Amino acid sequence: MQVINIGILGLGTVGSGVVRILRDHQNKISSITGRKLVIKTVVVHDLAKKRNVDLTGINVTDKIDDLINDKDIQIVVEVMGTVTTAKEYIERLLNAGKHIITANKDLIATYGSELAELAGKNDCDLFYEASVAGGIPILRTIVNSFAADRIVEVKGIVNGTTNYIMTQMSQNHVDYQKALKSAQELGFAEPDPTNDVEGIDAAYKMIILTQFAFGMNVTLDDIEVEGISRVDLEDIKQAKKLGYNIKLVGIAKLINDRIKVSVGPVLIPLDQPLAAVQNENNAVLVTGAAVGETMFYGPGAGELPTANSVLSDIIAVTKNIVLGTTGSRFNDFSREGKQALPDEVVYPYYISLRVKDQPGQMLKITEVMTSVKASFHLILQTEIDDNYARVVMTTHEMSEAQLKEIISAIAELNDIDVIASYKVLPD
Amino acid sequence: MQVINIGILGLGTVGSGVVRILRDHQNKISSITGRKLVIKTVVVHDLAKKRNVDLTGINVTDKIDDLINDKDIQIVVEVMGTVTTAKEYIERLLNAGKHIITANKDLIATYGSELAELAGKNDCDLFYEASVAGGIPILRTIVNSFAADRIVEVKGIVNGTTNYIMTQMSQNHVDYQKALKSAQELGFAEPDPTNDVEGIDAAYKMIILTQFAFGMNVTLDDIEVEGISRVDLEDIKQAKKLGYNIKLVGIAKLINDRIKVSVGPVLIPLDQPLAAVQNENNAVLVTGAAVGETMFYGPGAGELPTANSVLSDIIAVTKNIVLGTTGSRFNDFSREGKQALPDEVVYPYYISLRVKDQPGQMLKITEVMTSVKASFHLILQTEIDDNYARVVMTTHEMSEAQLKEIISAIAELNDIDVIASYKVLPD
Numbered sequence: 001m002q003v004i005n006i007g008i009l010g011l012g013t014v015g016s017g018v019v020r021i022l023r024d025h026q027n028k029i030s031s032i033t034g035r036k037l038v039i040k041t042v043v044v045h046d047l048a049k050k051r052n053v054d055l056t057g058i059n060v061t062d063k064i065d066d067l068i069n070d071k072d073i074q075i076v077v078e079v080m081g082t083v084t085t086a087k088e089y090i091e092r093l094l095n096a097g098k099h100i101i102t103a104n105k106d107l108i109a110t111y112g113s114e115l116a117e118l119a120g121k122n123d124c125d126l127f128y129e130a131s132v133a134g135g136i137p138i139l140r141t142i143v144n145s146f147a148a149d150r151i152v153e154v155k156g157i158v159n160g161t162t163n164y165i166m167t168q169m170s171q172n173h174v175d176y177q178k179a180l181k182s183a184q185e186l187g188f189a190e191p192d193p194t195n196d197v198e199g200i201d202a203a204y205k206m207i208i209l210t211q212f213a214f215g216m217n218v219t220l221d222d223i224e225v226e227g228i229s230r231v232d233l234e235d236i237k238q239a240k241k242l243g244y245n246i247k248l249v250g251i252a253k254l255i256n257d258r259i260k261v262s263v264g265p266v267l268i269p270l271d272q273p274l275a276a277v278q279n280e281n282n283a284v285l286v287t288g289a290a291v292g293e294t295m296f297y298g299p300g301a302g303e304l305p306t307a308n309s310v311l312s313d314i315i316a317v318t319k320n321i322v323l324g325t326t327g328s329r330f331n332d333f334s335r336e337g338k339q340a341l342p343d344e345v346v347y348p349y350y351i352s353l354r355v356k357d358q359p360g361q362m363l364k365i366t367e368v369m370t371s372v373k374a375s376f377h378l379i380l381q382t383e384i385d386d387n388y389a390r391v392v393m394t395t396h397e398m399s400e401a402q403l404k405e406i407i408s409a410i411a412e413l414n415d416i417d418v419i420a421s422y423k424v425l426p427d
Numbered sequence: 428m429q430v431i432n433i434g435i436l437g438l439g440t441v442g443s444g445v446v447r448i449l450r451d452h453q454n455k456i457s458s459i460t461g462r463k464l465v466i467k468t469v470v471v472h473d474l475a476k477k478r479n480v481d482l483t484g485i486n487v488t489d490k491i492d493d494l495i496n497d498k499d500i501q502i503v504v505e506v507m508g509t510v511t512t513a514k515e516y517i518e519r520l521l522n523a524g525k526h527i528i529t530a531n532k533d534l535i536a537t538y539g540s541e542l543a544e545l546a547g548k549n550d551c552d553l554f555y556e557a558s559v560a561g562g563i564p565i566l567r568t569i570v571n572s573f574a575a576d577r578i579v580e581v582k583g584i585v586n587g588t589t590n591y592i593m594t595q596m597s598q599n600h601v602d603y604q605k606a607l608k609s610a611q612e613l614g615f616a617e618p619d620p621t622n623d624v625e626g627i628d629a630a631y632k633m634i635i636l637t638q639f640a641f642g643m644n645v646t647l648d649d650i651e652v653e654g655i656s657r658v659d660l661e662d663i664k665q666a667k668k669l670g671y672n673i674k675l676v677g678i679a680k681l682i683n684d685r686i687k688v689s690v691g692p693v694l695i696p697l698d699q700p701l702a703a704v705q706n707e708n709n710a711v712l713v714t715g716a717a718v719g720e721t722m723f724y725g726p727g728a729g730e731l732p733t734a735n736s737v738l739s740d741i742i743a744v745t746k747n748i749v750l751g752t753t754g755s756r757f758n759d760f761s762r763e764g765k766q767a768l769p770d771e772v773v774y775p776y777y778i779s780l781r782v783k784d785q786p787g788q789m790l791k792i793t794e795v796m797t798s799v800k801a802s803f804h805l806i807l808q809t810e811i812d813d814n815y816a817r818v819v820m821t822t823h824e825m826s827e828a829q830l831k832e833i834i835s836a837i838a839e840l841n842d843i844d845v846i847a848s849y850k851v852l853p854d
Contacts, residue, residue: 017717021576022575024577025575025576025577028574028760031761032574032760129572135718135719136721140568140571140572141572144567144739145556145564145735145739146739147455148449148452148738148739149452149738150452150455271705273704276698276703278698290448290731290732290734290735291562291725291732292562292729292731292732293726294562294563294723294724294726295722295724295725296722296723297700297723297724298718298719299718304717304718305718305719308573308576308715308717309718311576312571312572314575316571323750323752332458333458
């Protein structure tokens with residue numbers, strides 16, 4: 001059987017998983033592709049570091065040129081991370097005619113178009129299924145199965161760390177700091193969790209999903225991003241009383257053919273499938289004009305799930321090599337993208353207030369709402385202590401501009417503070 | 428732009444949906460495939476029947492030869508239903524070099540291998556994404572994204588009619604007959620619902636899923652099938668008290684490398700994603716050795732969802748025609764399949780009994796359980812009336828042989844009747 005040689009750039013969690021799966025499932029992969037896939041060379045940063053994966057027969061080096069100059073290597077898997085260095089390496093590898101598979105979402109979200117163009121010029125494949133929602137094959141599914149449909153919205157729980165934290169807060173009634181600590185102890189959160197908890201990681205994934213679902217390029221600056229670090233346990237409890245779970249959700253939505261992408265805490269009705277996604281799991285809900293709502297659920301990270309997505313890319317490249325059909329874009333859907341206008345983006349909102357307990361307060365709040373032509377759906381008042389009450393409300397649909405007006409008008413009132421304001425997904 | 432002509436065999440719900448989507452999304456499809464897809468001819472049974480879809484420019488005929496003999500037509504979509512006639516037509520079309528797309532699960536479950544072989548001989552594609560779980564792209568996902576993994580179990584809610592009925596019973600506390608009637612009024616159930624409610628339709632889909640997930644061919648005779656027509660509302664209520672939803676679930680599971688496929692009412696823990704699949708929706712949960720649990724959720728039927736799956740097949744064929752790569756099997760994973768041995772298949776069970784209210788009854792039940800070396804997990808007794816009580820219990824894992832022994836031993840007792848026994852999915 002003909003051999004296809006593979007190089008791997010980086011031997012962390014995912015790289016080790018790729019080595020493991022490829023060895024364990026060698027026969028099945030060969031029976032499907034008609035080729036024997038062999039890992040020839042692995043490039044690591046630190047040659048001395050002990051690895052907990054069997055590297056027998058694999059050439060381990062710290063020189064990228066050992067991949068670039070090896071004519072026998074046809075496919076390179078980049079799982080080293082970083083943006084600048086990875087980009088430089090991938091460019092050199094593409095120019096040397098290597099097909100590239102990467103799990104590097106920061107890189108693809110930032111330089112995806114540029115790298116895809118370079119890959120095309122070199123007749124190379126560039127696949128990155130593992131960059132979004134680890135073990136869930138969402139990118140290839142959008143390409144293959146929504147090609148004839150018109151996707152109108154993509155909503156995703158695409159960050160396992162924040163979903164773990166929110167689940168712990170909701171189920172065990174622990175506050176944010178405690179939940180974060182437990183996530184760190186279990187390895188679900190980094191020592192510096194900023195990128196995850198402030199929504200940056202989710203935003204990168206939404207950039208890639210937006211490109212696949214709508215054919216539109218957006219950047220981090222186009223996205224309204226809010227993290228979970230200021231989510232109050234009390235709001236999670238109040239939301240549940242009203243029939244919602246609060247989760248960090250990325251939303252990319254087509255409004256009058258313009259796009260709006262946001263990442264932030266959102267109230268999800270408890271009976272919706274997204275509300276049931278627990279702990280470190282991910283889910284992406286795709287709404288197509290024809291197909292309606294479909295949801296794809298699974299592990300968002302982890303050695304073997306992510307490595308499995310890398311392997312599905314390796315098999316796709318291998319089939320293309322066999323058929324002589326490499327060099328097509330992973331996603332060939334592309335159209336001009338315009339940002340939605342602020343007035344077009346309307347949601348019901350959840351607003352949580354800390355209110356000094358004295359007569360006339362509700363009248364003041366009502367006056368503010370009336371002045372911006374917004375209306376309540378529901379108000380719930382609970383005592384905090386002798387002096388303060390918490391008032392939470394859900395509103396009817398309103399624009400972000402209206403929301404901002406409400407918040408700044410309330411800020412001017414004495415004795416009423418806005419604690420939080422989150423989007424509410426419709427029933 | 429080059430044109431690819433398409434023929435359609437049958438113009439019911441799905442056929443009309445294909446005509447509609449292809450017209451509405453013409454531009455997007457062309458931009459992806461580089462071809463203009465045109466429906467040239469539609470073959471119908473009754474030329475006089477009024478159609479509620481615009482057929483301008485389409486040749487409508489009642490002669491299959493108008494497809495077979497038309498050299499311009501490259502792709503034929505079979506959505507006429509039936510097994511024998513559809514098989515004969517598809518064979519003639521394949522022999523005439525037409526690529527086939529079908530939504531006909533009965534046909535594929537029964538003659539899939541034979542037709543796939545004939546397609547290969549003629550260098551033709553034969554795709555049938557729409558045959559399982561309508562709008563959910565589950566077959567192509569298994570092929571593309573689980574190729575490197577080893578799937579160990581596929582569980583599915585793959586029949587919308589029965590899931591609608593079970594949801595109505597569970598949420599609105601109506602009995603089976605009432606729920607069936609409401610399903611029929613809404614068009615979710617046929618006037619003769621046998622095929623759906625007795626689990627036959629789900630079993631056909633499990634045959635196809637088993638072939639894709641495990642590469643193994645099973646027939647209807649290999650599958651243990653039980654429908655929902657005898658599910659008692661009371662058991663749904665009792666199960667919920669214990670923390671479960673009862674749903675009709677198809678399970679294909681690898682046990683010691685042998686396969687076991689079953690369809691029947693099953694208790695699903697309420698916090699599992701499958702338990703949250705409501706009404707006519709479908710979901711397929713795939714467990715991979717590497718990737719763990721992933722779930723694919725969406726509409727199981729309906730004009731546009733199903734037509735969208737047909738369209739994704741049409742686009743796949745078109746890409747293959749452009750690249751010159753037609754003639755590969757939809758699923759090229761194949762291995763010898765053996766049926767699991769009865770003793771290997773173990774589950775916890777839910778057993779529901781009608782017991783005459785008199786001293787010593789629980790002792791008799793306990794004696795039966797002890798005699799077959801089975802043990803309880805939990806017992807719940809509720810009064811039915813002055814004379815009878817309902818005893819429901821969940822057991823620890825036991826084999827089907829043990830279950831049968833219990834049921835026949837209880838049948839021999841006076842004053843105790845077995846009302847139901849269902850598998851319980853583990854937490």
